[in-house]
Amino acid sequence: xxxxxxxxxxxxxxxxxxxxxxxxxxxxxxxxxxxxxxxxxxxxxxxxxxxxxxxxxxxxxxxxxxxxxxxxxxxxxxxxxxxxxxxxxxxxxxxxxxxxxxxxxxxxxxxxxx
Numbered sequence: 001x002x003x004x005x006x007x008x009x010x011x012x013x014x015x016x017x018x019x020x021x022x023x024x025x026x027x028x029x030x031x032x033x034x035x036x037x038x039x040x041x042x043x044x045x046x047x048x049x050x051x052x053x054x055x056x057x058x059x060x061x062x063x064x065x066x067x068x069x070x071x072x073x074x075x076x077x078x079x080x081x082x083x084x085x086x087x088x089x090x091x092x093x094x095x096x097x098x099x100x101x102x103x104x105x106x107x108x109x110x111x112x113x114x
Contacts, residue, residue, distance in 0.1 A: 006082065010079050034058075035105050035106065037055075041058075
């Protein structure tokens with residue numbers, strides 16, 4: 001079974017390689033997950049107050065957690081090795097799913113903050 005977080009990390013890593021900045025992969029993933037948390041929090045509470053310390057605390061936790069798991073514990077290399085030899089069909093489907101996820105995340109975040 002594929003871990004969706006590992007697969008997302010791998011796909012973001014591949015994009016980061018194209019722009020010669022693989023070290024920003026964790027930052028992108030943290031940003032997307034923080035957007036997801038913020039969007040869900042707003043939908044549940046209706047509170048988009050930027051001074052809400054809970055939102056900032058959880059976003060900082062998400063960023064720390066992602067960096068800890070993938071960089072400090074050296075999971076990054078295992079994830080890259082696991083998906084390195086994926087088939088062309090799997091890669092195309094995965095690209096489509098990740099693109100849809102990123103677009104949905106950004107659009108829903110923008111709709112929430114308006």
